[in-house]
Each structure stands twice: as structure tokens, then as C-alpha cells.
Amino acid sequence: MVGGGIAPAFGGMVIQSHQADGRCRSGDMPQSFRARVDDQAAHNDESQCGHRSVGTSGDSKKEQSGTGRSLRVAALDTGPLAAISGADGGTEVRGGLEEVLVTAQKYRERAFDVPISMTVMGGAELQRLAITDLNDLQFLVPGMFVENTGGVSLRITLQGIGNLFGQKALVGTYLDDADVTSEAVYGLDLDTYDLERVEVLKGPQGTLYGAGSLGGTIRYITNKPALSQFQLAGNVTAMFDQYGAPGDRIQAVVNAPLVTDVLGLRIAVNLDHEGGWIDQPAANQRNVNSDNITDVRMSGRWKPTPDLVIDAMEVIHRAALGPFTGASESGIYTHYFNLLTTPSTDDNYNVSNLRVEWDPGDITVVNSATYFKHTIASFDWGQSLQYTQPPSPKFNYYYTDSPTVDENWSDELRLSGDGSGRVHWTVGAFYKRIDSDILPFDYYFGLPGPPGTPLPQPFSYSSDVLSKSTSVFGDANVQIIDNLVVGGGVRYFRDKESGLLAGDAQGEEQTFSSVDPRVYLRYGVSRNVNIYASAGKGFRSGGFNGFGNPEYRPEHVWTYEIGSKMKLWDDHMSVNSDVFLSNYADYVVFGFLPDSPVGTSSNAGDARVNGVETDIKWSTTDRLRFGLRGE
Numbered sequence: 001m002v003g004g005g006i007a008p009a010f011g012g013m014v015i016q017s018h019q020a021d022g023r024c025r026s027g028d029m030p031q032s033f034r035a036r037v038d039d040q041a042a043h044n045d046e047s048q049c050g051h052r053s054v055g056t057s058g059d060s061k062k063e064q065s066g067t068g069r070s071l072r073v074a075a076l077d078t079g080p081l082a083a084i085s086g087a088d089g090g091t092e093v094r095g096g097l098e099e100v101l102v103t104a105q106k107y108r109e110r111a112f113d114v115p116i117s118m119t120v121m122g123g124a125e126l127q128r129l130a131i132t133d134l135n136d137l138q139f140l141v142p143g144m145f146v147e148n149t150g151g152v153s154l155r156i157t158l159q160g161i162g163n164l165f166g167q168k169a170l171v172g173t174y175l176d177d178a179d180v181t182s183e184a185v186y187g188l189d190l191d192t193y194d195l196e197r198v199e200v201l202k203g204p205q206g207t208l209y210g211a212g213s214l215g216g217t218i219r220y221i222t223n224k225p226a227l228s229q230f231q232l233a234g235n236v237t238a239m240f241d242q243y244g245a246p247g248d249r250i251q252a253v254v255n256a257p258l259v260t261d262v263l264g265l266r267i268a269v270n271l272d273h274e275g276g277w278i279d280q281p282a283a284n285q286r287n288v289n290s291d292n293i294t295d296v297r298m299s300g301r302w303k304p305t306p307d308l309v310i311d312a313m314e315v316i317h318r319a320a321l322g323p324f325t326g327a328s329e330s331g332i333y334t335h336y337f338n339l340l341t342t343p344s345t346d347d348n349y350n351v352s353n354l355r356v357e358w359d360p361g362d363i364t365v366v367n368s369a370t371y372f373k374h375t376i377a378s379f380d381w382g383q384s385l386q387y388t389q390p391p392s393p394k395f396n397y398y399y400t401d402s403p404t405v406d407e408n409w410s411d412e413l414r415l416s417g418d419g420s421g422r423v424h425w426t427v428g429a430f431y432k433r434i435d436s437d438i439l440p441f442d443y444y445f446g447l448p449g450p451p452g453t454p455l456p457q458p459f460s461y462s463s464d465v466l467s468k469s470t471s472v473f474g475d476a477n478v479q480i481i482d483n484l485v486v487g488g489g490v491r492y493f494r495d496k497e498s499g500l501l502a503g504d505a506q507g508e509e510q511t512f513s514s515v516d517p518r519v520y521l522r523y524g525v526s527r528n529v530n531i532y533a534s535a536g537k538g539f540r541s542g543g544f545n546g547f548g549n550p551e552y553r554p555e556h557v558w559t560y561e562i563g564s565k566m567k568l569w570d571d572h573m574s575v576n577s578d579v580f581l582s583n584y585a586d587y588v589v590f591g592f593l594p595d596s597p598v599g600t601s602s603n604a605g606d607a608r609v610n611g612v613e614t615d616i617k618w619s620t621t622d623r624l625r626f627g628l629r630g631e
Contacts (some may be wrong), residue, residue: 017159037380048534089376096572096619098122102199104219105475106208106426107416113564115158115485115522115532117202117578119144119615123195123223132272134218141200142613142631148324152189159202159580160609161215161557165590165601167436167465167543169508171269172205172213175220177368178353179410181212183436186318186376188349190334191295194253194268196221198347202613203559203580206516207475210430214538214557223253224311225264225301231255240384243331244277258309263302267427270295280333282451283340287321288333307359315351320344325383336382336396337444343381349374363417369499397597398455399443407435424487425476434467445597459597463546465499475518482525490517493539503598512554514539528567535560545600549593552601558583573618582609 049464100122111120119141121131131137134156138146145157156162166169172181173188180188192198193572198220205213234252241247250271257618277292295317323343327333335341335357351372358365382398414428442458471494477487493514501508518536525531535558542554563578584607592599613631620626 035224043454046160069583079564082270096132096570096622097567097574098124098615099571100197102197104199104201105424105477106414107424108420111199112530112567113522115487115520115530115565116534117143117561117576117580119200119202120197122197126192126195126198130374133189133192137192137198137200140629142615142625142629143202143611144200148189154189156187156215156218158200158216159559159582159611159613161582161584164392166552166555166588167601168467168540169212170215172209172217173220174209174217175315175351176311176353177355177366177412178313178351178370179210179368179412179432180351180370180371180372181210181211182374182406183434186374186404186436188351188372188374189319189347190220191270191293191317193221193251193270193295194223194266194297196223200499202578203534203561203582204518204536204557206493206514206538207473207491207518207536208426208468209306210471210491211469211491211493211495211514211516211539211541214540214555222297222299222313223266225257225266225299225302226255227257227264227301227541229255229257229260239275240276241275245275245290247273247275247290249273258405262304264300266299266301268297268299278323278327278331278333280335280342282334282338283342285342287322288342289324289327291319291321293317293319307361309351309357309359311355311357313351313353313355315349317347317349317351319347321347323381335380336384337400337448337455338453339380339382339398341380341400344379345381346375346377346379348376363415365413365415367411367413370408371410372408374408376404378402385592393447395446397443397445399441402441402443403439405435405437405439409433422479423476425474426489427474428472430469430471430473432467432469434465434469436463436465436467438463443597461502461546463499463501463544465497465501465544467495467497467541469493469495469541473492477520485520485522488517488519490515497541497543499544503547508544508551510542510544510551512541514556528566529564530566531562531564533560533562543601547598547600549598550602552588553586553603555584555586555588555603557585572620574616576613576615578613580609582607582615 046075088093100111100120101108102114104114104118111118121140128138131140134146135148138144143159145162147155155164158171161170167183167186169181173190174180175190182188182445198218200216200218202216205217209217232254237249239247239249244582251269253266253268255264255266270293270533272291272293274291276287278289279286280288299313300312305559323333349372351370353368353370355366355368374444379401381402382396384396386392387395408434410430412428412430416425416426418424438461440460440462442454442460444458446456471491473489473491475487475489477485479485489593491514497512498507498509516537516539518534520532520534523531535615538557543550544551562580563576566575568575586603587605587607588601589604590599590601611631614629616628618626
């Protein structure tokens, strides 16, 4: 996949040639009035505004066709949201491109100096390119693919390794220091408004980020409350689509110092209504894929002494979503089994985090405690499955109500130090409890008949899986000479799982453990050229199948990479390249048993994934930038 974009800005209008996921996005404009017009020619696999069709369930690629125009007008703009950075603003402007400071290795450094393949986008760049979620972000990150089916599942792939099957995630997700990594396909679709930056770390990150980061880790770093000044920003965007219903988006941020330099509060709100463009004529319904999303993030910071900072965060997310799959190329939705019901999903979550940092000078102590609850309720949902060899017809799968509840508790304690700038070290301990329940529901499976045909006999399913894991980890690097840094780390992980699944007379129990090391080096060829090499191991626990079927074993990956990071033309161009090889052992696949609608996961064998990635940015002027990314 190769993605490129040109974003020139002329006065009060932005015209962009690239579009992320078929939705029209507004650009980042400093003027009080802004508009954007997208006009795309029709060709296969290209999105359009207002008229989009997506592939049937089971297809990993969205297919879109047709032409369309949309106009989005922001009637109110009190200032770019990214412009009011919080207390920990981590972007430096040198020359033409921003230089973003990151904490990928648990301490603050330039992204240019991190010896792994990673993509970093600062808050200003996220807004300038109208990145609002993972669907948009994937087009700007080489090696990243996201399949979002509107709350039913969220599948993330990095460098060929992703959350397709199995119980646990393969790509980790962090909101600041809060581990919000969820189950394999039920990840949190976090919003990207009012962020300091997004860090996408590729390859196994098990040493520092645990067992859920076998393919990589995505880190959302929020703007923290500023303790010395009041700030207010907001955007109101109206959206008009040629073939669908209008929509609107309201974003607002308010920052208030309650006690100057001691206590502050920051609230960020995102209200998003997508009008939809898919019709269901059989049920006399229009624009059935409309979305309504409310997301509120509240952050508090207390700094009672210069060396003690306490941060508290609460995120409340509510989403009512229509179907993302099953429409024809002309935007017509026909329900499975020729039913007249309309699918919908309620995707809701709450995230709570308390972070304490004490930095007396010699060492830094951080404790981050997190709780989140994620509830997905899908109504009248279905999909088609090619159960037998083509050209035989596809089987249909349908359920009226499938509630899923995922509760996570985690706590990380770590200590880190900096030995006169030449040695960085981190040690820590981590605990996590995951209680994942699929509440009892009935589903229907069979070949569809003509309209009015009764549904086949239902099957029942439920699961209750509990995971308790602990780990200890350490990582250190040393600057051998002025331009050579060598480092390594290791993590010991232990996971005890128990589960009661449909079809089992009694519960099952397993314990998994792993030792995950990594080694790396960075050599500075010059002030503007770094080369690096690394090797790291990632791990994911096995799991249960139910119905008396055997369990599946854990997976692990060893990834080896060599790369370079270059800054050219007085920091007006950056060129990052990476070559990687991953040896994937006991990877998990999913399939159906013969003559049965019961699905089962199993270990298919070993695999090898290799590739080359390049990320090029070029800032010709303050208002004109080019980008070329691909793998």
C-alpha cells in the first residue's frame, strides 16, 4: 500500500486530493470561515463523499465506487484545537518540519533518536490533515491497516500482524499511561481531538508494553491541563453530502487553572453526527448507516510540590452506529435472510485513570492505575459466509441481540533514571485483570430463502473468560561513544486464564508464561542521519474454544529490523526507512467445523512476514507540504 497527499492552502480554502475513508473531512484553517470541496473521479477501491458502498462481511477490503461532491463549512472557529497545547506540549519547530518529542521508551527524547520503526504525528498535524480516528490515521502510517465494522469489531494490523483471531489483542493501545488494550476485535476506537501527539510503534513492544503488543503499540498522548492560563477553543463543522443526509461536528476544549500553578482542569468534547448514505428500500429506511457519537474527556492536574504531579482522567464515550457492511455498489442495503429489520450498534465505554509522578531528581517514580468498561450491544446484525466451495451460495448468519461486556483493571509501577545523560534505565511491575463476557444470545445460521421464509432453528452462545496477569520488566541503554547507543531489555509475563464457554459442562483453566527480550543500537552517522538495528520478541496467550473443542496454544513473534532516519535541507525534509523480518510461530486462525455453525480457533503453524517501509515528508513552504508513505 502506498499513500501520498498534497495539501496546499490558499487564503480561506483548503483543497486536498487525498481522502481517508469515504467521509468528507474539514481541513485545519485559521480563518473564521472555512470550506472544503472534494471532487473525485470514479475508479475501483476509491472512496467518495455521500455515496459509499462497502464489501460484504468477511471482506477485509472496503470497496467504494461512483463519484460525489461534498461541501463542509465551519461556521465557528475560535482557534485551532491543537494550538492550545497543554502543560506538556512536546513539539519543537525547527526549519520547516515540526520535531516531536516522544516517550516511546518511557522517557522523553526526539522521535529521530528512537531506534525502532515508528510514526509520530503532533496535534497540529493531526488537525491540519483532519485526522479524527483510526480510519483516517491508517492512511498516514506505513504498514498499518484498520477494519472498523461500526462497533461490531475493530481490527488493527501493523507490519502484517493484527487482531484478526484469538482472544487477546495483538496490537496494544495506550491513552497516555493508561493501558486500554482490549480484546482481539473489541478495541476502543479512541478519538484524536485535543491530542499532543500520536505515536505508532511498530514491531513487538512486549518488553515495555506487555503481551498485547506483539504487532506494535498505538499511543494517544493527550494535552494536559495548563496551570497558568485560561484557554478556550472550538470548531463547528457542517457537512453536506450529495447522496446522503447532512451531518455536523462540534468540538470544544476549555482549560481552567483553578489554583494558579497548582491545580487545573481541562475538558474536551466531541459531538459527531454522520448523516449516512446507505438506504434500505425493503424496510423503507434511508441513510441507515448514520452515526451519532458523543465523547467527553475530563482531565485534572494537581501539582502540590515542584517534584510531585498527580493527573486524573475520565473518558465517557457513547456511540449509536449504523451498519458498515452489507451494501451494494449502488448504496442499497439488503438484510440477511431477507429480513426487514435494520442493524444498529451501541458502542459505549468509560475510561478512568489516575497517574502519580514523583521526580526528586535522581530517579523518577510513576504509578498509573486504570479501569475501563467497554459495552457493545449489536441489534439485528448479520453477515454472509462462504461456507461451501464457490459457486455455491453463501450462508447467512443473524442475531437479534448480542451484548458484550469487557472490564479491565490494570496498574503499573515503574522507576526510571538518567545517569548524566549517557545511561537511561527503566524497571517496573505490571498487573492486569480482564473480565470479558459475551452474554447469552441466540443466532441463526443457514441458507436464505425468499422473503417471508421462517428463520432456521436458533443456536445459543455465551462465554465468560477471566484473565489475571502479572509481569516485571526492565530496559536500559548506554551511550558508548558520542554517536553510538546500545541497549536491551527483558520482560517476564505470567497469565492465568479461566473460562466457561457455551457447550462446556465445566469451566476451563490455563496458565501461560513468557520471557520477552529485546536488544537495539543506534549510530549517528551525522547530526542529521541516524541508523539503527533491533531485535525483539512478542507474545500472546492462548485461549479456549468451548463446545468441548481443544484449546489453542500461545503465539510468539521474533522481529528483526534495520532502518535509518534522515533530516535533509535544513529540516525541511525527513526520510525514514525500515526493513523488517518477522518469524511468527503458532499463529492462530479461525474456521467452522464441518456441518456445524460452531467456529473454532486453532494454531495453523508458522509464518514469515517481511517488508520495507518508507515515510517521506517535505515542507516546501509554511503552507505547502508533500508526503509519500508506503510499504
